[in-house]
Amino acid sequence: MLWARETDTIAAVATPIGDGGISVIRISGEEAFLIADRGFKGKTPLAAAPSHTAHYGSFADDLGKPIDNVVAVVFRSPHSYTGEDSVELSCHGGQFVTRRILETINGFGARAAQAGEFTKRAFLNGRIDLTQAEAVADLIHSRSERAHQTSLSQLNGALSAKLSELRDKLLSSIGLIELELDFAEDGYEFTEKSRVAEQLRAAISQVDELLSSYKVGKVYRDGVSVALAGAPNVGKSSLLNAFLREDRAIVTSVPGTTRDIIEESVSLGGLLFNLSDTAGLRESTDPIEQEGVRRAEERLMNCDILLLLLDGTRPLHPAEVVSSQKLILGVEARGAACLVAINKVDLSPPEGSIFTALADAFSKHQALQISAKTLEGFARLEEELVKLALGGSVATEESGIMITNARHHSALQRARESLVLARESTLSGKSGEFIALDLRASLDALGEILGAVTTEDILNSIFANFCIGK
Amino acid sequence: MLWARETDTIAAVATPIGDGGISVIRISGEEAFLIADRGFKGKTPLAAAPSHTAHYGSFADDLGKPIDNVVAVVFRSPHSYTGEDSVELSCHGGQFVTRRILETINGFGARAAQAGEFTKRAFLNGRIDLTQAEAVADLIHSRSERAHQTSLSQLNGALSAKLSELRDKLLSSIGLIELELDFAEDGYEFTEKSRVAEQLRAAISQVDELLSSYKVGKVYRDGVSVALAGAPNVGKSSLLNAFLREDRAIVTSVPGTTRDIIEESVSLGGLLFNLSDTAGLRESTDPIEQEGVRRAEERLMNCDILLLLLDGTRPLHPAEVVSSQKLILGVEARGAACLVAINKVDLSPPEGSIFTALADAFSKHQALQISAKTLEGFARLEEELVKLALGGSVATEESGIMITNARHHSALQRARESLVLARESTLSGKSGEFIALDLRASLDALGEILGAVTTEDILNSIFANFCIGK
Numbered sequence: 023m024l025w026a027r028e029t030d031t032i033a034a035v036a037t038p039i040g041d042g043g044i045s046v047i048r049i050s051g052e053e054a055f056l057i058a059d060r061g062f063k064g065k066t067p068l069a070a071a072p073s074h075t076a077h078y079g080s081f082a083d084d085l086g087k088p089i090d091n092v093v094a095v096v097f098r099s100p101h102s103y104t105g106e107d108s109v110e111l112s113c114h115g116g117q118f119v120t121r122r123i124l125e126t127i128n129g130f131g132a133r134a135a136q137a138g139e140f141t142k143r144a145f146l147n148g149r150i151d152l153t154q155a156e157a158v159a160d161l162i163h164s165r166s167e168r169a170h171q172t173s174l175s176q177l178n179g180a181l182s183a184k185l186s187e188l189r190d191k192l193l194s195s196i197g198l199i200e201l202e203l204d205f206a207e208d209g210y211e212f213t214e215k216s217r218v219a220e221q222l223r224a225a226i227s228q229v230d231e232l233l234s235s236y237k238v239g240k241v242y243r244d245g246v247s248v249a250l251a252g253a254p255n256v257g258k259s260s261l262l263n264a265f266l267r268e269d270r271a272i273v274t275s276v277p278g279t280t281r282d283i284i285e286e287s288v289s290l291g292g293l294l295f296n297l298s299d300t301a302g303l304r305e306s307t308d309p310i311e312q313e314g315v316r317r318a319e320e321r322l323m324n325c326d327i328l329l330l331l332l333d334g335t336r337p338l339h340p341a342e343v344v345s346s347q348k349l350i351l352g353v354e355a356r357g358a359a360c361l362v363a364i365n366k367v368d369l370s371p372p373e374g375s376i377f378t379a380l381a382d383a384f385s386k387h388q389a390l391q392i393s394a395k396t397l398e399g400f401a402r403l404e405e406e407l408v409k410l411a412l413g414g415s416v417a418t419e420e421s422g423i424m425i426t427n428a429r430h431h432s433a434l435q436r437a438r439e440s441l442v443l444a445r446e447s448t449l450s451g452k453s454g455e456f457i458a459l460d461l462r463a464s465l466d467a468l469g470e471i472l473g474a475v476t477t478e479d480i481l482n483s484i485f486a487n488f489c490i491g492k
Numbered sequence: 493m494l495w496a497r498e499t500d501t502i503a504a505v506a507t508p509i510g511d512g513g514i515s516v517i518r519i520s521g522e523e524a525f526l527i528a529d530r531g532f533k534g535k536t537p538l539a540a541a542p543s544h545t546a547h548y549g550s551f552a553d554d555l556g557k558p559i560d561n562v563v564a565v566v567f568r569s570p571h572s573y574t575g576e577d578s579v580e581l582s583c584h585g586g587q588f589v590t591r592r593i594l595e596t597i598n599g600f601g602a603r604a605a606q607a608g609e610f611t612k613r614a615f616l617n618g619r620i621d622l623t624q625a626e627a628v629a630d631l632i633h634s635r636s637e638r639a640h641q642t643s644l645s646q647l648n649g650a651l652s653a654k655l656s657e658l659r660d661k662l663l664s665s666i667g668l669i670e671l672e673l674d675f676a677e678d679g680y681e682f683t684e685k686s687r688v689a690e691q692l693r694a695a696i697s698q699v700d701e702l703l704s705s706y707k708v709g710k711v712y713r714d715g716v717s718v719a720l721a722g723a724p725n726v727g728k729s730s731l732l733n734a735f736l737r738e739d740r741a742i743v744t745s746v747p748g749t750t751r752d753i754i755e756e757s758v759s760l761g762g763l764l765f766n767l768s769d770t771a772g773l774r775e776s777t778d779p780i781e782q783e784g785v786r787r788a789e790e791r792l793m794n795c796d797i798l799l800l801l802l803d804g805t806r807p808l809h810p811a812e813v814v815s816s817q818k819l820i821l822g823v824e825a826r827g828a829a830c831l832v833a834i835n836k837v838d839l840s841p842p843e844g845s846i847f848t849a850l851a852d853a854f855s856k857h858q859a860l861q862i863s864a865k866t867l868e869g870f871a872r873l874e875e876e877l878v879k880l881a882l883g884g885s886v887a888t889e890e891s892g893i894m895i896t897n898a899r900h901h902s903a904l905q906r907a908r909e910s911l912v913l914a915r916e917s918t919l920s921g922k923s924g925e926f927i928a929l930d931l932r933a934s935l936d937a938l939g940e941i942l943g944a945v946t947t948e949d950i951l952n953s954i955f956a957n958f959c960i961g962k
């Protein structure tokens with residue numbers, strides 16, 4: 023560890039804020055039992071209680087005035103979340119009572135915990151590595167099945183194991199090289215070059231595999247933003263409602279950031295899709311409508327997928343075809359995907375001339391025939407959205423180990439650069455000292471991900487994203 | 493017990509909804525361990541674990557797919573909140589994860605708990621009586637020191653003990669009367685009449701004491717609504733801000749129910765004051781302003797205290813004096829209290845003629861001289877508000893046993909009526925049978941409060957006010 027361990031006692035409400043049946047206040051640190059016992063009156067003092075036992079009692083303030091009846095669960099170091107002595111107090115979940123208890127505990131000598139400080143201590147005390155700590159926040163914020171599964175797998179050490187394995191292999195390569203260096207002065211030949219080169223090739227390929235998982239991993243973790251575009255009255259709101267109407271694992275409503283854009287989140291294929299219904303795209307001289315169009319365009323410029331909705335019962339004006347194609351080209355130029363859906367198939371038979379004309383004009387982008395009213399074609403639409411979100415691949419049940427985090431991705435890129443340099447040096451017969459230097463750099467980059475090598479600044483920026491009490 | 497005990501297993505999230513470090517899912521009922529063990533994988537099955545022990549493990553769905561790492565705390569019947577076998581699962585506090593675990597537990601055979609159902613079971617299983625069950629909800633919803641202290645005292649059985657003592661005394665009176673009835677046929681004289689009459693007098697006086705505590709008890713529990721009235725620009729908003737500016741135990745902002753009325757809650761003297769800043773009272777022809785005035789008047793008609801604010805730097809138009817006096821009379825006619833404060837004492841010296849004129853005109857209602865800007869006179873203003881809220885009495889540190897609940901108040905009134913009838917019958921020499929009948933009726937009324945005598949309807953209406961998970 024590079025940092026001084028902090029052992030002062032911290033406390034925070036670990037449950038969400040609000041009225042509920044129970045609130046939990048977490049206390050952790052050297053004086054956790056001493057501090058808790060100043061307020062807790064039960065059959066036995068908590069300091070004398072065995073680890074992993076629950077105790078009913080009352081909790082009183084510094085004047086001995088009771089605040090609430092509580093259940094205190096005792097966790098003794100190192101068998102606690104933080105690795106320190108810890109107490110979790112369950113009290114009645116009212117905001118007033120919860121706050122009074124926390125204030126009392128702070129008055130008894132506990133410091134108010136910072137965001138993520140319990141998890142930070144778990145990391146500093148070697149209970150978990152940094153990828154696992156990051157997974158805690160991801161798990162709490164997960165809003166889809168995929169986000170949940172990848173964060174849980176990372177929490178349980180799948181990524182750590184993969185990275186540790188890679189580090190072990192690189193250490194063995196370094197061992198071979200250093201063996202040669204030791205004997206170099208004796209004129210000893212470096213005969214293991216090809217073996218080291220092969221090891222490095224395998225390592226690069228493993229890093230590449232992880233790096234390539236990032237695009238999908240990011241989608242798993244953060245979801246996909248879909249901008250819904252189309253002329254007014256083409257059925258955008260009906261389409262949104264149709265997505266929300268079905269019985270899904272998770273459907274949440276997010277208030278729009280502007281009055282003009284309606285946002286909804288929906289889970290398709292285990293992925294979170296954040297759909298925005300942007301204002302119509304037609305030209306207008308009304309300043310309010312113009313502002314709506316401007317915001318819609320901004321949203322369109324930042325989406326992962328553009329879903330362009332057309333009305334199958336109304337022929338497109340040639341100018342509309344041109345502007346739609348321009349929109350698609352613009353979005354694709356940014357690397358985002360496009361999907362065209364022709365709505366109201368229930369009103370206009372697919373063989374109808376308008377439908378055929380639209381389908382022909384947008385055939386490169388599927389031109390799916392759907393009805394937001396009868397849900398015809400919806401399964402196919404959802405399937406295509408999931409496919410586009412995953413960059414053409416199909417979501418698998420078991421997703422394997424994935425990179426979901428920009429910090430990990432950037433460190434892996436640096437590890438790869440050093441590995442490539444090391445391999446080139448090996449192949450071109452450079453001195454083992456050069457090779458070992460690059461290998462050490464790549465080991466450091468991998469160590470950064472796990473938190474074996476990192477700085478207080480990096481730690482602070484990671485744990486600042488946590489909630490208080492975790 | 494009058495009701496069939498329900499022993500099926502119920503489950504609910506007991507912590508507030510939202511993202512936090514920890515969520516707690518509570519499971520209670522005959523199959524609590526069986527159901528929890530279907531998902532929980534730890535060192536030992538929970539069914540084999542001793543009561544009051546905590547167990548770390550993973551929790552998986554019906555296909556064995558892990559959902560989260562959890563800590564399960566085991567409470568064995570009867571030593572649990574409900575009196576039944578119970579498990580409390582602490583999981584990572586994300587909404588998605590929490591919901592997935594609850595859904596899985598429901599799939600394993602637990603029924604989703606209704607609002608207050610855990611506490612209802614605690615009552616039905618004889619762990620607590622009805623006044624204690626009601627105190628749980630009051631404690632959770634308490635937002636001031638007084639509300640907190642009275643609900644905690646009730647939760648810990650202070651009211652129950654008082655009522656039980658009263659019931660025991662009445663039972664002993666009934667004993668005396670029935671003794672007489674047994675010997676009546678033998679011509680035995682009822683010699684204990686004066687003793688019974690004295691017992692009943694004492695009982696009535698105790699009930700009266702409880703009844704008279706209700707007015708203050710209600711204020712302790714529910715707080716006080718204060719309508720802030722005054723012409724525009726008299727400084728109503730500044731006054732509200734001044735109340736909120738000071739460092740207080742509890743200050744919460746409640747969004748107004750209408751756009752025209754700003755509401756804020758503030759704790760003074762341990763009491764919750766709900767202040768509403770109503771729209772100005774001046775006449776207007778603007779329809780929107782008229783609507784604002786109408787709503788302000790409605791609020792004024794429903795307040796506990798009217799706080800009329802005047803501007804000490806501006807003479808009142810005689811018509812304004814009349815309309816203000818009319819307002820005060822109207823509010824007082826409803827039984828609400830009035831307090832007049834003259835603002836801007838920092839700008840206008842109190843000896844100034846305007847100030848003196850206003851103070852004279854409103855001298856019956858204190859006419860306190862204050863400054864919302866410098867806070868001059870504020871301590872006095874707050875003191876007067878607390879005094880008015882408590883009906884002239886001063887809030888004491890130890891408040892004794894209080895009635896805070898309308899249901900208790902109405903049952904006590906019925907108990908009193910029957911006691912008065914019984915006493916009259918005793919004094920007028922009526923037959924012991926009459927007296928015993930009335931005494932039984934008053935015992936039943938007291939039993940209703942404790943829940944010894946009640947109906948399913950009463951129970952349902954009580955527990956419907958609870959949150960889910962309690």
